[in-house]
Amino acid sequence: TIAxxxxxxxxxxxxxxxxxxxQRGKSRILKEHPDWLIRNPDGKPQLGCVAWGGAYTLDIYNPEVREHLKKVFDAVxxxxxxxxxKLDFLYSQxxxxxxxxxxxxxxxEAMDFLRECVGDKLILGCGVPLGPAFGxxxxxxxxxDVDLSYGGKFYNSMSINNELPSAQNAxxxxxxxxxxxxxxxxxxxxVFFLRDHNLTFTWEQKLLLAKINNLFGRVLFVSDDAGEYSEAELEVLKETFRESDAKILDVKxxxxxxxxxxxxxxxxxxEEKLLYFNLFTGASNILEVR
Known part of the structure; x- marks a missing residue:
């Protein structure tokens, strides 16, 4: 197996x-067990998330759903x-x-149920309100999420909220x-990025995001094919994945x-260091403090 x-x-x-x-329109469960879904007051299935074409949500208070999910996790x-x-889109519940x-x-209760299903194996929560995930x-x-552009899509500049995908919000x-x-x-x-294609990041913006992740994160991911890295990119990858001994003195x-x-x-x-940057442009002194 892959594992x-x-x-x-x-x-x-x-x-x-x-x-x-x-999955909306494609799931076998949707066709065979429509009674497993959370439904709106009008009786239609509730759309739990819009990503990847949209998806409906299983109701964890249905005993058959709970049994099904226990079997899924046992298999996995x-x-x-x-x-x-890594369990994603959990907010849909x-x-x-x-x-x-x-x-x-x-x-x-949904998070407690997931822990019951997973037992002592590791859970990386994602798309979950933070409080219920504590402990x-x-x-x-x-x-x-970050975006393929440092500042995200055009609507990020409209200040709709601080959770729209972009490196600056992340x-x-x-x-x-x-x-x-x-x-x-x-x-x-x-994730952070180091690749030189399919992105609108400057090299300094890539380094800034990698450094922020290294300073403040303990679970690090890179969204690239590292086998295609140049020597410089590979060195930054190793540097970023190296566990940091940094002690944060102040963020302001x-x-x-x-x-x-x-x-x-x-x-x-x-060594005491000072990283300064502009959140909106990604301009920084990152080359001096790496």
């Missing part, structure tokens, strides 16, 4: 799942041999209150949710928040 091949290389094997979701963890599951339960209660998952995404999340790391779970700040906004200027003061390898 066996990973184990032979001396690593733990992980797999990415969306356990509560069934015991038959297939995976050691970790609590989009609306139901069964005389608040959204918060539903999410907490339940081993690691958790604490930022929005950096902001990583800085100001850093206190959760090692207390509630290990922080996952989403300099001047008006609307200007986007930030400073991070930290001690690394016994």
């Amino acid at each position: 066996d091949a990973v184990h032979r290389e001396g690593y733990l094997a992980g797999i990415w799942l969306a356990p509560f979701n069934v 963890l015991n038959d297939w041999g995976y050691d970790m599951v 609590c989009r609306t209150p139901r069964d005389n339960k608040t959204r918060g209660t539903i999410m907490c 339940v998952v081993d690691a958790c995404r604490i930022s929005c 950096i902001n999340n990583s800085m100001f949710r850093r206190h959760l790391n090692g207390r509630a779970f290990l922080n996952d700040p989403d 906004c300099v001047g008006a928040r609307a200007d986007g200027n930030y400073e991070i003061k930290f001690i690394e390898n016994g």
Whole structure:
């Protein structure tokens, strides 16, 4: 199996799942078990998420759903041999209150159920309200997704919210949710990029994102084919994946928040360093503090 091949290389094997979701229009469960889905007051299936073409949501308060999910996790963890599951789009379980339960209660009970299913294997939570994940998952995404452009899509500039996919929003999340790391779970700040194609990042923006992830994250991912890296890119990858001994002394906004200027003061390898950057443009002194 794939997990066996990973184990032979001396690593733990992980797999990415969306356990509560069934693909809209394509799922066998949708056709064979329509009664398993959460439904809106009008009787139509509730859309749990819009990503990947959209998906409906399984109702964990249906005994048949719970039994089905237990069998799925048993197959993934015991038959297939995976050691970790990244569980995504979990918020879909609590989009609306139901069964005389608040959204918060539903999410907490959903997370407890997932831990029951997974047992002592590792869980990386994703797309989950952070509070219900405290003490339940081993690691958790604490930022929005990054985008293939540093600043994200055109609508990011409309200030709709601070969770729209972009590196600048992810950096902001990583800085100001850093206190959760090692207390509630290990922080996952989403991926960084080093490749030189299919991106609109400058080299300095790539280095800034990688450094932020290294300083504030404990679960690091790169969204590239590392086999295609240049020597310079490979060196940054090794540097970023190397566990940091950095002690954060201060993180602050300099001047008006609307200007986007930030400073991070930290001690690394016994040396006090100051990283300053503009959140909106990614301009920084990263080349001086690496």
